[in-house]
Amino acid sequence: MELEFLGTCSGQPSKLRNVSSLALKLLDELNEIWLFDCGEATQHQILRTNIRLRKITKIFISHNHGDHIFGLPGLLSTRSFQGDVGPLTIYGPAGIEQFVKTSLRISKTKISYPIKFVTLEEGGKIVSERGFEVYTEKLDHRIDSWGFRVVEADKAGELLMDKLAEFKVPNGPLLGKLKRGEQVELADGTVLNGKDFLGPAKKGRIVTVIYDTRSTPSIRRLADHADVLVHEATFDASEGKLARDYYHSTCTQAAETAAACQVGHLYLTHVSARYVGPLASQMVKQAREIFPATTLAKDLDKFVVPMKG
Amino acid sequence: MELEFLGTCSGQPSKLRNVSSLALKLLDELNEIWLFDCGEATQHQILRTNIRLRKITKIFISHNHGDHIFGLPGLLSTRSFQGDVGPLTIYGPAGIEQFVKTSLRISKTKISYPIKFVTLEEGGKIVSERGFEVYTEKLDHRIDSWGFRVVEADKAGELLMDKLAEFKVPNGPLLGKLKRGEQVELADGTVLNGKDFLGPAKKGRIVTVIYDTRSTPSIRRLADHADVLVHEATFDASEGKLARDYYHSTCTQAAETAAACQVGHLYLTHVSARYVGPLASQMVKQAREIFPATTLAKDLDKFVVPMKG
Ligand SMILES: [Zn+2]
Numbered sequence: 227m228e229l230e231f232l233g234t235c236s237g238q239p240s241k242l243r244n245v246s247s248l249a250l251k252l253l254d255e256l257n258e259i260w261l262f263d264c265g266e267a268t269q270h271q272i273l274r275t276n277i278r279l280r281k282i283t284k285i286f287i288s289h290n291h292g293d294h295i296f297g298l299p300g301l302l303s304t305r306s307f308q309g310d311v312g313p314l315t316i317y318g319p320a321g322i323e324q325f326v327k328t329s330l331r332i333s334k335t336k337i338s339y340p341i342k343f344v345t346l347e348e349g350g351k352i353v354s355e356r357g358f359e360v361y362t363e364k365l366d367h368r369i370d371s372w373g374f375r376v377v378e379a380d381k382a383g384e385l386l387m388d389k390l391a392e393f394k395v396p397n398g399p400l401l402g403k404l405k406r407g408e409q410v411e412l413a414d415g416t417v418l419n420g421k422d423f424l425g426p427a428k429k430g431r432i433v434t435v436i437y438d439t440r441s442t443p444s445i446r447r448l449a450d451h452a453d454v455l456v457h458e459a460t461f462d463a464s465e466g467k468l469a470r471d472y473y474h475s476t477c478t479q480a481a482e483t484a485a486a487c488q489v490g491h492l493y494l495t496h497v498s499a500r501y502v503g504p505l506a507s508q509m510v511k512q513a514r515e516i517f518p519a520t521t522l523a524k525d526l527d528k529f530v531v532p533m534k535g
Numbered sequence: 536m537e538l539e540f541l542g543t544c545s546g547q548p549s550k551l552r553n554v555s556s557l558a559l560k561l562l563d564e565l566n567e568i569w570l571f572d573c574g575e576a577t578q579h580q581i582l583r584t585n586i587r588l589r590k591i592t593k594i595f596i597s598h599n600h601g602d603h604i605f606g607l608p609g610l611l612s613t614r615s616f617q618g619d620v621g622p623l624t625i626y627g628p629a630g631i632e633q634f635v636k637t638s639l640r641i642s643k644t645k646i647s648y649p650i651k652f653v654t655l656e657e658g659g660k661i662v663s664e665r666g667f668e669v670y671t672e673k674l675d676h677r678i679d680s681w682g683f684r685v686v687e688a689d690k691a692g693e694l695l696m697d698k699l700a701e702f703k704v705p706n707g708p709l710l711g712k713l714k715r716g717e718q719v720e721l722a723d724g725t726v727l728n729g730k731d732f733l734g735p736a737k738k739g740r741i742v743t744v745i746y747d748t749r750s751t752p753s754i755r756r757l758a759d760h761a762d763v764l765v766h767e768a769t770f771d772a773s774e775g776k777l778a779r780d781y782y783h784s785t786c787t788q789a790a791e792t793a794a795a796c797q798v799g800h801l802y803l804t805h806v807s808a809r810y811v812g813p814l815a816s817q818m819v820k821q822a823r824e825i826f827p828a829t830t831l832a833k834d835l836d837k838f839v840v841p842m843k844g
C-alpha cells in the first residue's frame with residue numbers, strides 16, 4: 227500500500243505543482259490503483275510514473291471544482307488505448323456523470339470498457355469488497371465536497387509452526403482449521419485450539435483523504451486513528467480568515483485534526499502556489515509544532531503506508 | 536507574427552510531445568494571440584512559455600476530438616484569474632459550446648470575461664477585423680473538421696521622404712494625403728501625386744492551419760500561396776493506407792500540398808508518438824524530397840513568419 231501524489235497545488239497548475247490528484251496503490255493487496263481526484267493533466271503526470279492506467283479501477287472525486295475533475299475525460303480516453311482494460315467505477319458528487327458523458331459524447335470518444343458511476347448523496351459505506359471498505363462523509367466547502375476513509379480489513383495472525391511442531395499435525399485440512407482459529411482433534415485424541423497457535427492479528431491500515439474543506443466535525447470522524455491522513459492545506463497558519471472565507475483549511479487546522487485523531491502520519495497537499503521555498507518550510511514548521519509527523523507532499527512523492535505492528 | 540507550437544502529438548500525450556495546440560502570436564500586429572486547438576494541458580504548456588493567457592482573444596477549434604478540445608475548460612478558467620481580461624471568441628464545430636458550458640456549469644466555474652461562440656457550419660470568411668481575415672473550409676475527417684487560412688491585409692508602401700525632399704512639403708495634412716497616395720497642390724502651384732512617392736506595397740502574410748484530415752481538395756484552396764502551411768502528418772510515407780483508413784495524412788501528402796500550393800514553408804505537426812529519433816528524421820527526409828522547406832515541429836518550437844518582399 228503506497229501513496230503517490232500526482233498533483234499537490236490548489237486552484238491552478240504552477241510550474242512546480244499540478245492540480246489535485248492522488249494515487250493509492252494497492253498493487254500488493256488487490257493489484258489495483260485507486261485515484262482520488264483527477265485535475266487537468268493527471269494523465270500527463272502519470273506518464274512520469276510507472277503507473278499503468280489500466281490498473282486504475284476506481285476514481286473517487288471529492289468535489290466538482292475544475293482543478294479536481296478536468297483531467298477525467300482525457301484520462302478515461304487514454305485508458306481505452308491500453309490493451310485488456312477492465313471496468314472502472316467513478317464515485318463522486320452529482321454532476322460528474324453528466325460532465326464525463328457530455329465530454330465523451332461531444333468528442334465522439336469510444337471507451338473500450340464499462341464505466342460505472344456512483345453518485346455520493348449521503349455519508350456512509352460506499353465500497354466493501356475483497357478486504358477493503360471505503361466510507362465517505364460530507365465536508366464543508368463552497369459546493370458539496372466529500373472526504374474518504376479507506377479501511378483495510380484486519381488480517382488473522384499467522385500459524386506459529388514452531389509452537390505446533392511437537393504435535394506433529396499432518397499437512398491437510400486439520401492445519402487449515404487451526405489457521406482459522408478452530409478446534410481440532412488429532413488421531414491420538416489430543417484436542418488443540420487454533421487460537422492458542424496463532425500469532426498476533428495484523429490490524430488493517432486506514433488511509434483518510436480530505437480535500438477541499440473548512441474545519442468541520444465530519445473530518446475527525448473520517449480521520450479517527452488513521453494510519454495516514456492526507457489533508458488539504460491551502461493556506462498557512464497566518465491565513466485563518468482567508469481559509470474560512472474561501473472554505474479551505476490551514477496547515478495548523480490539518481495538524482490539529484491529525485493530533486486529535488491520533489493518526490500515524492499527516493501529508494499536506496492542495497497547497498496554494500504561493501508557498502514555495504522558505505514559505506513552504508515555514509508551513510511545515512507550523513504544522514509540526516502541533517503534529518510532528520507531518521510532511522508537505524510534492525508532486526510525484528511516494529510514501530509507503532506501513533503495516534501496523 | 537510568430538508561431539509557437541504548444542503540442543505536436545496525435546491522439547494521446549507522450550513524454551516528449553503534448554496533444555494539439557498552436558499559438559499564432561500577433562503581438563506586433565494586434566497585441567493578441569490566437570490559438571488553434573486546445574488539447575488537455577495546453578495551459579500547462581503555456582506555463583513554459585512567455586504567453587500570457589489574457590492575450591489570447593480567439594481560439595479556433597478544428598474538430599471536437601478530445602486531443603483537440605479537452606484543455607479548453609481549464610484554460611478558460613485560469614484565464615479568469617489574470618487581471619484585466621477582455622472577451623474571447625471560440626470558433627468551432629457544433630458541440631463546442633455545449634462542451635464548454637457544461638464543463639463550466641458543473642464545475643461551478645465563474646468566468647470573469649465574456650465568451651462568444653461562433654459555430655462553424657459552412658466554409659467562408661469567419662473573421663474580418665483590423666487588417667486580418669480568417670477563412671475556413673471543411674476538410675475530410677471522421678467527424679467534421681475545419682481548416683483555417685489567416686490572411687493579413689496588404690500594407691501600402693512607405694512615403695519615400697528622400698525623393699520628396701526637393702519639394703519641401705511642409706509637415707501636416709499634405710504629407711498625410713501623399714501617404715495615402717492622393718494628389719496635392721503645394722503653395723507654389725506644384726501638383727504632386729502621392730502614388731509617385733510611395734515605396735512598394737507590402738504583401739500581407741498568409742498562414743494556413745490544417746489539422747486532422749485526409750488529403751482533400753479544400754486543403755489546396757486554403758493553402759494556396761500561403762507563407763506558412765501548418766499541416767498534420769500523423770503518419771510517414773509508408774503508411775498511406777493507415778492514414779486513409781483513419782482519416783489522416785502522411786508527411787508526403789502534406790509536402791505535395793505545400794509544393795502544389797507554392798507555400799513558403801511547411802511545418803508538420805500532429806505526428807504519431809511512434810515517430811521519434813531516426814523515424815522522425817526519416818519522416819522529414821521523405822517530405823523534403825517533395826518540398827525542401829519542411830520542418831517537423833517540436834513542442835515549444837517558435838518560428839517567425841517572415842514579412843514578404
Ligand atoms: Zn481545489
Ligand SMILES: [Zn+2]
Pocket residue numbers: 545546555600602603747805
Ligand atoms: Zn487529432
